[in-house]
Structures are given as structure tokens and as C-alpha cells.
Amino acid sequence: MQFYSFWRSLAAFRVRIALNIKGIVPDEMITVDLIKGDQREPAFRAVNPQMRLPALTDGDGPILFQSVAIMEYLEETRPEPPLLPKDPRGRARVRALSAIVTSDSHPLIVPRVRNFFEHELKLDEPTRMKWIRHWVNEGLASLEGHLSRDKETGKFSHGNNVTMADLCLVSQAASARFFEVDTAPYPTVKRIAETCLAIDAFARAHPLKQPGAPQNLGH
């Protein structure tokens, strides 16, 4: 098993947590430096023509890509401990909470979007930060709206066990930190993120604990 990762990738962060929780240690961790542009090099393009992280090989067969698809694959092939509840309605809730992050909020702030803003639309830094902070806040508010209302919310996003929703929530909280968005208005999200990050499987997966990461974010 080879895992293609980069400290700054929040999608790779989600998959690192899943691997840690399930006790899976990839044979090789390959750093693809998204800041230097390693993802556009032929070596990685051959692995994933979409030039995106994360990517995972597992024995023979084509590369696994897209964080949600990888998490679902790990859940199906290494079911313990589970990252989804057993009941279809609970699974739907966990997947929908996850999608708030992976389909609504995070896609709007990824590097390729920030680059398009800078180089194609020629938007200045304050405009780019306004955009990013708006969607980070929007994702946090959407999560908070559901989590603070639903009786299914427990110690974690869904009851008292970690689910895929928590992996996504923690990556959203990390994006808030990266872009200096205050999470105080989202107390349920903040509480769950702190509870998760006190767990070793989450803490070890944190962006700032990865090879090549800066000691702090420098702002």
C-alpha cells in the first residue's frame, strides 16, 4: 500500500485519520509537494491524471482517489473499527454531514481555486481571503446548524463513536485555523473538533505533524 500525501492537503488529512483509526500502516508514504507543483509532474500524473491528493494504492489494480471514495473503500475492506453506523438512516446522516465539508465547503477553497482567482481573475489577496473565509464560515455554520439541532449528536457528530463525519469536521476545523477563521460562533463543531484532536489517531494525522510541515502557520 502506497499513500500519496502532503501536509497541507485537508483531503489527505481525512484519509490519514481513517488509516490511523483502522490501524493501517501504508508500506510507503509518498510526499507530493502541492506548493512546489509536484502534482503536475509526469511521475504523479501517471498515478492520478486528475493531479490531486490524496491517492492510495492497495495491491494490484488502479489507484484509489477522492477522499470520500477512499474512506468508503477502507470501511468496506477493513470494517473494524467502523467509521459508519449500522443503520441506513444514521449512515445517511453521517454521509450528509461529511458532504457539507467535502462537497459544499472545502471544494471552494482548494489551491487550484485560489490559483485561478489569483492568476486568471487577477483578484487581490484581500478579495481572495474574503472568499475563503466566507466559505469556511459557511461550512462551519452548516455543520453547527445540524449538529446543534439533531438529537443524534453526541460526544461526536453522530452518537458517541467516531464516524467519517468527524474526520471531515476536523478537516474543516483545520481549514478555519489555516485561514484564521474564529470557530467560537460554532460551539458544537469546536467541542467535537477538540474532543477528536485529543485522540492519538487524529493528533498524529494533523497537517502540522507531517513531513515538510512548518513548525507553525506563520501568521
Add this chain to the structure above:
Amino acid sequence: MQFYSFWRSLAAFRVRIALNIKGIVPDEMITVDLIKGDQREPAFRAVNPQMRLPALTDGDGPILFQSVAIMEYLEETRPEPPLLPKDPRGRARVRALSAIVTSDSHPLIVPRVRNFFEHELKLDEPTRMKWIRHWVNEGLASLEGHLSRDKETGKFSHGNNVTMADLCLVSQAASARFFEVDTAPYPTVKRIAETCLAIDAFARAHPLKQPGAPQNLGH
């Protein structure tokens, strides 16, 4: 079962196809006019605080939301005919192809993003169209890159049976039509979209066949 839908919503389009394929007829189809802003009215906010389509009720219990979560729920509760293959690796491929649409491309062109461009960033129409067409093309190119390369591609995105990836691919092709993006450079996507739209379950679900839809797109 109550299904909250709108002709223009591409995420609702995906779920309409899934319902049709599985032969599920909701007791009620409720139109939420996203152009008029019905999604922000208290009646719908009580249903889905995230104010987004699609949303589905199924008996008692909380609302189902997020198109991928709804499709996975329908697959788990009404497994025939299946929208995912049986093998984990095939399922991962179908989910990853789906995510190219639902997590990479479509989130960048939804109305709330276009509204933010217009009202918050004060970007003009040509700039907004440049943005939209870039990401529609990007999604089509990503799909084409995988579909044209992978031996798993068949009559449909994954082999010779319809999967969730086709539902997402067809919604991507619809966004190309909405925003006048030529799909000729993406022949595999184009072929599969045409094959799908010849099937009644897809054709009946098409945005322009829904209540309130215009006779044509007017451009």
C-alpha cells in the same frame, strides 16, 4: 415520502434519476423555487436548515439531504436495481468518478457561488461565465481522463450497467448544456451521457421536463 426538488437543481436531477431507476414514486413532489428564493423561506428552512436541494423524507425521522448521501441511502434501503457494483474496488471507482462531479466541479458553479460573485465580489457577467465554464470544462476533462483510460469503462461509466457515476456524469453534461460548454472534446463523456439520456429513467428526470422549467434555455 416527500421529495423537495426544482427543475434547475443538478443535484436534485441526480436523485430524480435514482428514484426513477429504482421505481420509487414519492408521495409528494414539492417544488422549491431556487430562483425566487423559496429555499430561504421559513417553511423550507424548517425542513433543511442548510436551505439546499435536494431533500427527501422517508417515513418518520429526520430529513435526508445531500445528493450523494441520498443516493447511498436509496441504494442501501432499495438495493434493486443496484447503482453500485458489488466489489469494493469497483465501488471505489464509481464513488470517485461521482465525486469528480459532486465534490470537485459542481460545487463551484452552484447559485450561491454565482450570487457571491455577483453581489459580494461585484464581478461582471463575462468574468462569472469564464469562471463557470472553466470548472465545467475541468470536471468534464477529469471524467474524460479516467473514462478514456480505464479498462473498466464500458457502455456506461463502469461496465455495462448504470451506476451512480452515470447519474453524476449526466448532471455534469447538463451543466455543460446550461452554460454552453462544448462537450465534443470529451467524447467518452458525451457518448455515455447520450446513452443514458436515451433511457426513460434518465429522460423523465431531465431538468427541462420538470414542473416550472422553461421550454428551452433561452440562449
